[in-house]
Amino acid sequence: MNENKGFDVLGMGCVAVDEILRIPKWPEQDTKVRLNHYDKQCGGLTGNALVAASRFGARCAFAGHLGFDSNSDFVKNTFLTEKVNIDHVPWKNDSMPIHSFIIVDESNDTRTILFHLNGSTGAPVDSPAENVILSSKVLFVDHYGIEGMIRCAKIARRAGIPVVADLERNEWQGFDELISLVDHLIISIKFARKISGCSSPGAIAHKLFTPGKKVVVVTGGEEGCWYIEENRVLKHFPAFKVKAIDTTGCGDVFHGVYSACLADGLPIHERIRLSSAASAMKALHPGAQKGAPTREQVLKFLETR
Ligand SMILES: Nc1ncnc2c1ncn2[C@@H]1O[C@H](COP(=O)(O)OP(=O)(O)O)[C@@H](O)[C@H]1O
Numbered sequence: 001m002n003e004n005k006g007f008d009v010l011g012m013g014c015v016a017v018d019e020i021l022r023i024p025k026w027p028e029q030d031t032k033v034r035l036n037h038y039d040k041q042c043g044g045l046t047g048n049a050l051v052a053a054s055r056f057g058a059r060c061a062f063a064g065h066l067g068f069d070s071n072s073d074f075v076k077n078t079f080l081t082e083k084v085n086i087d088h089v090p091w092k093n094d095s096m097p098i099h100s101f102i103i104v105d106e107s108n109d110t111r112t113i114l115f116h117l118n119g120s121t122g123a124p125v126d127s128p129a130e131n132v133i134l135s136s137k138v139l140f141v142d143h144y145g146i147e148g149m150i151r152c153a154k155i156a157r158r159a160g161i162p163v164v165a166d167l168e169r170n171e172w173q174g175f176d177e178l179i180s181l182v183d184h185l186i187i188s189i190k191f192a193r194k195i196s197g198c199s200s201p202g203a204i205a206h207k208l209f210t211p212g213k214k215v216v217v218v219t220g221g222e223e224g225c226w227y228i229e230e231n232r233v234l235k236h237f238p239a240f241k242v243k244a245i246d247t248t249g250c251g252d253v254f255h256g257v258y259s260a261c262l263a264d265g266l267p268i269h270e271r272i273r274l275s276s277a278a279s280a281m282k283a284l285h286p287g288a289q290k291g292a293p294t295r296e297q298v299l300k301f302l303e304t305r
Pocket residue numbers: 188189218219220221222223224225238239240241242244247248249250251252254275276277279280283
């Protein structure tokens with residue numbers, strides 16, 4: 001990746017500690033169930049996207065809330081191992097990651113996520129410093145810490161730095177302003193239907209392509225994704241056929257690899273192709289982060305397709 005800017009991808013949003021519980025089938029109430037598999041991994045929309053982008057070769061930084069509890073330590077150590085910079089984290093006593101319990105029902109490959117918001121999480125209102133944002137090639141935002149996200153997105157957009165977003169909830173104040181500041185909007189079809197009021201991928205993408213947008217991508221799991229850019233022609237990219245065992249984090253890996261490719265100056269079709277391949281490869285592994293592939297692994301996978 002090009003060396004002349006501080007970070008390729010800067011993110012401040014949601015990080016989580018995910019406890020992954022794989023069960024043979026959904027239990028009756030008041031019963032005991034033995035797990036088929038247990039694992040603990042870092043997660044969260046931004047945490048997963050940054051780790052995926054870093055594995056893909058991007059220089060990434062996390063500048064959202066973290067504290068001094070054991071889950072913050074777990075996230076910190078993961079970021080350090082994954083070469084995600086944490087120099088701009090505003091460490092605070094009352095900050096900590098989200099704690100999630102992801103139940104994967106192996107009888108039908110569904111995942112149910114229970115989560116606890118323990119303390120402040122996501123983007124701080126007044127950091128990172130402007131020069132940190134301005135020395136990044138791509139700003140990555142999600143819906144955690146909307147006030148701080150809006151501040152960062154405004155600074156980035158004024159300087160012509162692209163803002164990539166993953167959004168899954170719209171109940172917090174400022175959501176409309178945040179989404180208007182995003183120029184690369186990538187969201188899954190379920191949430192896209194909710195906020196657009198439209199049903200078909202084409203109608204959704206056109207409705208969400210508001211002034212200032214460069215790309216809108218609607219992801220649809222194993223159906224692949226649909227995208228439009230400034231010429232407003234809808235394109236569909238089918239998902240790569242894989243034997244998926246856990247789709248947790250597929251969307252997050254898609255966002256991370258898309259952001260890395262954008263920082264690298266790749267054209268839209270390449271961004272979509274590489275992100276689709278990386279997210280399909282993720283589905284071969286349990287949990288959100290362990291399955292995120294490197295750039296070399298993605299290129300090798302694509303040679304066989
Ligand atoms: N079962 C699957 N097989 C292959 N690729 C998948 C599968 N599920 C997801 N993907 C890829 O990941 C992308 C994002 O997945 P999606 O489920 O839409 O997002 P989210 O994880 O945010 O709900 C899809 O557009 C597709 O490219």
